[in-house]
Amino acid sequence: MPTFAFWNVNKNVSAENISAFAHERDVDILVLAENEIPVSKLVSQINTKSNRPYFQDIMISDRLTIFTRFQPGNSSLIQNKPGVVIRHYQMPLGESFLVVAVHLSSKLRKKTEDQSQSCARLARYINKAEAKVGHTRTVVIGDLNMNPFEYGVVGSEGLHAVMDRRIAERGSRTLHEEERPFFYNPMWSTLGDLDSKPPGTYYYDNGSEVNYYWHAFDQVLIRPALLDFMPHDAMKVITELKGQSLLTEAGRPNKKMSDHLPIVCHLNEIMEKSNAN
Numbered sequence: 001m002p003t004f005a006f007w008n009v010n011k012n013v014s015a016e017n018i019s020a021f022a023h024e025r026d027v028d029i030l031v032l033a034e035n036e037i038p039v040s041k042l043v044s045q046i047n048t049k050s051n052r053p054y055f056q057d058i059m060i061s062d063r064l065t066i067f068t069r070f071q072p073g074n075s076s077l078i079q080n081k082p083g084v085v086i087r088h089y090q091m092p093l094g095e096s097f098l099v100v101a102v103h104l105s106s107k108l109r110k111k112t113e114d115q116s117q118s119c120a121r122l123a124r125y126i127n128k129a130e131a132k133v134g135h136t137r138t139v140v141i142g143d144l145n146m147n148p149f150e151y152g153v154v155g156s157e158g159l160h161a162v163m164d165r166r167i168a169e170r171g172s173r174t175l176h177e178e179e180r181p182f183f184y185n186p187m188w189s190t191l192g193d194l195d196s197k198p199p200g201t202y203y204y205d206n207g208s209e210v211n212y213y214w215h216a217f218d219q220v221l222i223r224p225a226l227l228d229f230m231p232h233d234a235m236k237v238i239t240e241l242k243g244q245s246l247l248t249e250a251g252r253p254n255k256k257m258s259d260h261l262p263i264v265c266h267l268n269e270i271m272e273k274s275n276a277n
Contacts, residue, residue, distance in 0.1 A: 002028035002089075004099070006141045006218060007262035010255070011036045015045035017257065020242050022046055022054065022067070025264045029089075030054070032065040033103040033143050039065065059085050063103040064142070078129045084122060086129045094269060095137055097226070098129055102142035115145065119152030119159050127181075136181065139267075140221040143260065147215050148187045156180045161221045163188035165232075171224045183221035186235040186265075190216050201237055201261040203252040220265040229267045238262045 005027040009018065011034050018037070022030050023046075035042070039056050046054045046067065057066040057075060063083045068075065070089060079086040083103045090096040104118050130136045144153060152158040156175050161183035162168050168184035191214075193199045200214035218237075222230055238261060239246050246261060248254050253261050 003264060003266045004029050004031070004139060004141050004220065005262060005264045006031045006033070006101075006143070006220070008033040008103070008143045008218060008258060008260035009035050010258040010260060012255075013258050015042050017241060018042060019046040019048065021238070021262060023049060024241065025238065027264070028069045029099060030067045031099075031101040031141055032067075033063060035065045043067070057085075057087055059087075061085055064101050066099075066101055078132060079125055081125065084125060086125060088129075088133050096133065096135070097137040097139065098126075098133060098135075100126055100129075100138060100140040100142075102140060102144060104143065104145045106145050110145075112151070115150070116152040116155065116158060119144075119146070119155070120157045123158055123160070136223045136225045138183075138223040139226065139265070140183065141219070141263075141265065143218050145217050147212070147217065148185050148191070148219065153185065153219075159183055159221060161185035161219075165227065168222075168224050169227055182224055184224065184227060184230075185219065185221050187216045187219040187263075189235075190237055197237060198239065198247065198251060198253075198261065201253075201263060202259060218260055218263050220263060222265075226267060229269070231266065231268065234267065235263065235265045238264055 003026055005025055009032055015037050043056055052069050054067045054069055055072050057068055059077050059080045064085050075087050075089045078088050085101045087099050088096060146153050153161050160180050163185060165184050168182045172179045172181040191199055200216045201218040202215045205213055220235055246254055246257055253259050
């Protein structure tokens with residue numbers, strides 16, 4: 001607790017399947033991208049079999065839909081920009097935290113340079129939100145439309161998200177006499193095929209000279225202040241729903257559902273800690 005989940009549903013996943021995903025993974029904060037199901041219908045479906053009701057986190061966004069089990073009075077909207085929603089959750093017990101839900105622009109519409117600039121802008125939004133609430137207990141979750149190794153994600157002017165938890169635990173590094181805070185990015189571990197899991201969350205054969213085929217666009221980033229609450233197996237790419245595979249026989253996301261695989265990240269209870277800043 002809490003458990004965060006994200007799914008780019010590609011305008012194609014039914015309310016029943018979204019509900020099943022939320023319940024099977026015991027999700028506390030559910031972020032959806034490209035959802036076109038009316039919110040009232042989706043809330044009703046999700047709550048049909050729920051002992052703890054879900055609420056919509058109220059905001060105006062054409063790219064993101066957020067549901068939570070936390071009472072509406074326990075959260076507030078910090079920022080709402082195209083493709084970026086930042087909310088502050090204040091728990092009756094334990095520490096508050098920030099959730100940055102994102103769905104950044106696709107590579108089909110933006111160049112690499114544009115995407116790097118988008119991440120730099122996102123980093124400024126996050127820094128401003130953290131200054132406002134007075135802590136850095138921050139989770140970023142969503143579709144960055146960039147891989148973990150791309151400049152906007154790893155660069156110090158961008159999200160500054162590193163693959164090594166031990167490095168992230170240092171908190172920050174100083175460049176040009178300025179402190180640059182880290183994020184930890186567990187999505188690096190999804191790249192490659194050393195186990196039976198798919199080597200990413202999204203498959204695309206672009207037919208060009210440089211072709212990665214698999215991408216980890218859907219990511220969760222964790223600030224060092226929350227790493228004590230994050231088990232080493234906290235992040236999972238989900239490949240099964242209602243006992244059925246979300247993959248084709250070739251092992252790729254089944255577009256009859258969505259061209260993206262959902263992700264889930266579980267944090268242990270975020271209890272009050274004097275040095276968790």
